[in-house]
Amino acid sequence: MLKTRSKKPGRSRSGNMIETVCGSIILIIVALFLVDVAAVVVCQTQNDALAKHCARAAANKDNAGAANSAVAQVVAEFQKTGGGSKICVYNNYNLTYANAQAYVQTTVTCNFPVPVPLGPSSLQFRADALEPVVAVLPP
Numbered sequence: 001m002l003k004t005r006s007k008k009p010g011r012s013r014s015g016n017m018i019e020t021v022c023g024s025i026i027l028i029i030v031a032l033f034l035v036d037v038a039a040v041v042v043c044q045t046q047n048d049a050l051a052k053h054c055a056r057a058a059a060n061k062d063n064a065g066a067a068n069s070a071v072a073q074v075v076a077e078f079q080k081t082g083g084g085s086k087i088c089v090y091n092n093y094n095l096t097y098a099n100a101q102a103y104v105q106t107t108v109t110c111n112f113p114v115p116v117p118l119g120p121s122s123l124q125f126r127a128d129a130l131e132p133v134v135a136v137l138p139p
Contacts, residue, residue: 032114040123043088043110047127050078050090051106055129058095058102062133067097071104087111091124100133 057074058067091107115121
């Protein structure tokens with residue numbers, strides 16, 4: 001009697017290789033997407049902190065001119081310490097100093113480190129902060 005070898009049911013070696021390559025491609029795409037998500041979170045957090053610091057600086061001044069100068073100093077410090085990186089780019093601020101309140105709105109642009117093909121390469125964020133003026137006491 002002649003014995004024949006039967007193949008075990010399952011995948012071949014090349015099938016395993018194809019599955020590994022396809023799975024790796026998907027994992028790389030997900031990892032690159034997560035890099036963009038992390039950049040967005042960091043940029044939005046930096047913008048929120050910038051708006052809050054600007055509002056606090058403006059609230060510690062007794063007139064609109066001094067408040068505007070204080071906000072400009074905070075923005076300059078933000079850009080000098082790396083807040084104005086290539087990923088999180090500072091655009092502008094808007095200061096309203098009235099009714100014993102300092103309201104600041106800051107705008108930054110988040111440039112994606114790994115842009116999605118055929119999609120946006122950046123997002124723009126605005127943050128608002130309102131602080132009571134503490135420098136001037138009522139008469």
